[in-house]
Amino acid sequence: MSSVSTAPAPRKRRGGARGGEAVAGWLFTLPAILIIGVFLIAPIALALWVSFTDWNGRNSPLFNDSVDVVGLENYAAITTDDSLTRELFGRSIRNTVYFVLFVVPLQTALALFLAVQVNRRLLKGKGFFRTAFYFPSVTSSIAITGVFLFLFAATGVVNRVLGALSVDGPNWFADPRGIFHILFRSTAAPPGLDSPGFLGVTPWEWMAGPSVAMVVIITMVIFTTSGTFMLLFLAGLQNIGAEVGEAAVMDGAGPIRTFFSVTLPMLRPTLFTVLTLGLIGTWQVFDQIYLTRGTPAAPTLSSPAYLAFNQAFENNEPGIAAAIAFVLFLIIIAMTLIQRLVLGERDESGMGKRRKGRDRKAPLLADGAVRLEAGPQSTTGGGLT
């Protein structure tokens, strides 16, 4: 900080106007660098440090004699040690894998479907439907979770309605059974599948699918977030000129063919944004899990983000919590890269002409994502690389 204020004087003489520009440039980016440094880089660095120590949460983790570096012990506790913590972590990963697997495709499909519907020219009351579909997204997730807890209680509205239809509804939030197990009517683990496997969780449990309770949460999350992504798709749809549709009609394409062969490919940038945001959001699921902790099916609902919170504040294990957070971080990065690779290859073969040239990163950026990427690039590109 002080070097910046003292530096200009000698430089000015040598560099002339150019030198002054550099100083001004640094000066103007300084606030952003400071804010991002203090609120983003420093906390991440500190968390990384904590994940390698046995800090007990008291005083500062830096310059503290009672804090010892324990190397990879915290990471071992959640990945290789035969411990309960590893099993809890394994279970949270299992739960979240199924959560992501169901939520991301379904919410994307639903959001796209809704966007296409409210984008139709002949639709009456467009404003009403757009607002109605978007409404769950602006409502607090905690409030919606609370409402769902009541709706899906053992004697709640959903079961009353099912009862009226002579269907015996399950005790939704108290039902830890996996839906694949229910589907295949299997109740007990066959021998060989009931010993601890990957991350201490039995193969039997890995194959269980989301629990009945998790299905409720999956439904809820799809219900709340589809509206947001509908808005992104809607913006994408409105960027597609009417003449494209007309050309398709002239070429003899029906509505379905037009959608899959014209509209969807043109929406690929938006699709990339929605999938990326969806992946990140679902892997970090916390609110809904926090609110349903302590329910009988809670172990089939836990997520890594919740487990990190639990380890840090209930068990006073900030080191393990930080390790979980970083593993989660790596998972998200890996998922995003894989997704980028998959969508990217198709992009070059199919829609190549529109976005060739430039560097490899740029063509993959969705219109919506430009905002996300532009922030760091324009302000701290130098600092990050």
Added chain:
Amino acid sequence: MRHSTLGSVALAGTLALALASCSGGGSTGSSGEPEAPAEALTMLIGSSGEAETAAVQAAADAWSADSGTTVEVIAASDLNQELAQGFAGDSAPDVFYMGWDQFQTYAGDDYLEPYAGDLANAGDFYPALVDTFTFDGEFVCAPKDFSTLGLVINTQLWEAAGLTDADVPTTWEELQTVAQTLTTGDTVGLSMGAEYARVGVFMEQAGGGLMDGDTVTASSPENVEALEYVQGLLEAGSLKWPADLGAGWGGEAFGNGAAAMVIEGPWIRGALEADFPDVEFLVAELPEGPAGPGTFSFSNCWGIPQGQETAATAQELVAFLTSDEQQLEFADAFGVIPSTQAAAATYAETYPENAAFVAGAEYAVGPVSFSGAADVVTEFNNTITTLQGADPQAALDELQTQLEAAYESSQG
């Protein structure tokens, strides 16, 4: 456009500077500057509601008037989280509620000032409570108040089933019989939370328990006997978990008449008055098992952070708050049972309807709570949910293994 960008940049710059100076000031303030006479204390409480916050504030104000030290009472919305944050930021509250379940973890990490042994009334507390808040042989913090578990009986359903006062169960067999008698169409005889903190009392009554001194005894035959008894009630249909009755906890199942008896603590009284004012009930001591009576006690203590300059002043405040008179005031205000034997006796006379809870204190023990036990207990709670049809021995064997591992690492 350019102006607004410039303006926002300037604003951001100022903000960053302000924040930087803030954090700078904060760190120097907390690391040094001995404030010789503590002029102000902060107190963080996990309040059960308006009544408790107001009563604690009133008590603190009364003490302030005498001592000249002001006390700011803050009701936490998530006590554990706010405490952990305070300790990490080196700005822990000067006095705070310390729950029994977190006590060992905090004491083990040297968070707590072991002051309770020096209090003038250190010998007046219930031995079980002193035990709960003792770490490494040292009585660390003064118990604030306590609760035990009792058998809460719906008198309307009781009389409707043709039962009289003489039928109040005192043994496992009698409990089984009345639970069966009380089980009718929409009502189940007995309910309780599907968790160790309720089911565990049967282990105590059977002469078992999860720990015996330094040894983990989870898979003992006594515990198996206890779980088999509970399993028997489940299979007979006379015991159901609250979740299966469409209730969030035992009190709710009891209030809406889904359960005729529940095993709960004194807090059920306030909850019933608020949500189900028409339910009439009485509280009895828990029935005795093969090895005699047994119940759990739950308690908070007044925690004081270790090595704080304000510790001495905070200790005076705690001495005032744990005095018999003040504890009885709290009892009046929000229904907790005083933690000293003399005050609790007075309380039992004033509130005969709660006498059974006080009587339980004579033989109550604290649930297992060593650092790291929480995860294992949560695991066991999941097992209890599916106890019907499970193998008690296998469940307890697993608990034994996990608890041994957790205990070993907590000692190491």
